[in-house]
Amino acid sequence: MDLNINKTSPVLSDPTTPVSKSRLGSSFPSGRFMMNSRKKIPKLDDVRSNGWLDAMISSSPPRKRLVKDFNIEIAPEDDFALRAWMLKYPSAISSFAHIAAQAKDKKIAVFLDYDGTLSPIVDDPDRAIMSDAMRAAVKDVAKYFPTAIISGRSRDKVYQLVGLTELYYAGSHGMDIMTPANLNGSPEDPNCIKSTNQQGEEVNLFQPAKEFIPIIEEVYNSLVEITKCIKGAKVENHKFCASVHYRNVDEKDWPLVAQRVHDHLKKYPRLRLTHGRKVLEVRPVIEWNKGKAVEFLLESLGLSNNDEFLPIFIGDDRTDEDAFKVLREGNRGFGILVSSVPKESNAFYSLRDPSEVKKFLKTLVKWEKMENSTSSF
Numbered sequence: 001m002d003l004n005i006n007k008t009s010p011v012l013s014d015p016t017t018p019v020s021k022s023r024l025g026s027s028f029p030s031g032r033f034m035m036n037s038r039k040k041i042p043k044l045d046d047v048r049s050n051g052w053l054d055a056m057i058s059s060s061p062p063r064k065r066l067v068k069d070f071n072i073e074i075a076p077e078d079d080f081a082l083r084a085w086m087l088k089y090p091s092a093i094s095s096f097a098h099i100a101a102q103a104k105d106k107k108i109a110v111f112l113d114y115d116g117t118l119s120p121i122v123d124d125p126d127r128a129i130m131s132d133a134m135r136a137a138v139k140d141v142a143k144y145f146p147t148a149i150i151s152g153r154s155r156d157k158v159y160q161l162v163g164l165t166e167l168y169y170a171g172s173h174g175m176d177i178m179t180p181a182n183l184n185g186s187p188e189d190p191n192c193i194k195s196t197n198q199q200g201e202e203v204n205l206f207q208p209a210k211e212f213i214p215i216i217e218e219v220y221n222s223l224v225e226i227t228k229c230i231k232g233a234k235v236e237n238h239k240f241c242a243s244v245h246y247r248n249v250d251e252k253d254w255p256l257v258a259q260r261v262h263d264h265l266k267k268y269p270r271l272r273l274t275h276g277r278k279v280l281e282v283r284p285v286i287e288w289n290k291g292k293a294v295e296f297l298l299e300s301l302g303l304s305n306n307d308e309f310l311p312i313f314i315g316d317d318r319t320d321e322d323a324f325k326v327l328r329e330g331n332r333g334f335g336i337l338v339s340s341v342p343k344e345s346n347a348f349y350s351l352r353d354p355s356e357v358k359k360f361l362k363t364l365v366k367w368e369k370m371e372n373s374t375s376s377f
């Protein structure tokens with residue numbers, strides 16, 4: 001399908017990593033590895049050599065290690081690796097004094113991912129429910145700091161899961177951002193439209209991939225179709241992107257998931273694929289990601305002056321790295337990676353899991369309250 005891209009669109013005219021070329025190899029024979037009960041299981045050399053399988057295997061800590069992370073059993077070599085990693089990405093809780101020193105005389109802005117950050121990773125994406133205690137902690141944070149959720153899920157879905165009206169929401173990896181209509185500094189952008197939120201208030205919607213809505217709908221339907229015979233596979237439609245989950249697929253069938261998605265996406269050169277935690281994310285080839293969304297929100301919420309504001313982004317996923325990178329490279333603020341196992345990251349600090357995220361958010365509020373009380377003397 002050929003999309004009619006206008007000049008103001010951030011769509012890349014010459015996509016650097018279209019699914020049909022580059023990383024995935026253009027010589028992939030279509031249908032060669034399609035699942036067919038009468039055919040032998042294919043060799044799958046291509047998905048291996050182009051890195052898809054490695055990326056899929058390393059996309060989330062294996063269950064055995066997660067069990068270790070709950071201190072049930074830690075092998076000495078893992079313990080050593082973890083401690084070495086923690087020196088590079090110190091705990092945001094134990095380093096709080098350092099964070100507070102950086103935030104001195106600045107206003108913190110808080111950006112939060114949802115899955116794996118505010119809610120624990122669970123097998124069924126529809127059951128990734130945030131605890132009441134976490135909701136209360138986020139609500140409290142939003143009383144003191146501008147706070148936004150930037151999720152890979154659709155904006156409606158993440159709002160439904162979080163349910164707090166005091167936050168800003170960006171869904172579909174930042175391709176769907178809602179901000180109040182009355183804000184100063186909302187950029188005059190052709191991708192911005194006026195709308196109303198669920199409370200009937202006027203809002204601005206920034207949707208840089210809106211021309212992709214029909215294609216995502218189409219590809220979602222076909223992905224459902226081509227994965228329906230792979231036990232455990234699940235596809236989600238996030239309006240501006242789609243997710244193919246393989247967490248519940250038997251590991252021996254992961255190559256089939258990869259192959260089917262790969263072969264299918266060859267028909268869509270304007271869509272690309274990124275890896276999340278046991279999920280393949282199908283998204284438009286536009287220059288837009290969570291990092292751009294952070295920049296957009298800082299700008300439109302009037303928080304972009306580095307001398308006045310310190311943005312913090314907390315996330316657990318590869319897609320959060322774009323946000324960490326923007327903050328690190330712009331020397332603006334910093335990322336906090338949520339991980340219980342060593343991972344290379346553009347974040348500065350780490351937290352092990354959502355319960356530590358909650359603790360960090362509470363510490364932030366406590367510190368801000370203290371700062372306010374001492375500054376009023």
Ligand SMILES: O=P(O)(O)OC[C@H]1O[C@H](O[C@H]2O[C@H](CO)[C@@H](O)[C@H](O)[C@H]2O)[C@H](O)[C@@H](O)[C@@H]1O
Nearest residue numbers: 114115121122123125128151152243247277279
């Ligand atoms: O940016 P996020 O808010 O972290 O969203 C990323 C993806 O999160 C969800 O999938 C992940 O969490 C699920 C529930 O714990 C888990 O089952 C799955 O394996 C994870 O990848 C969501 O379902 C995806 O659509 C998001 O893209």
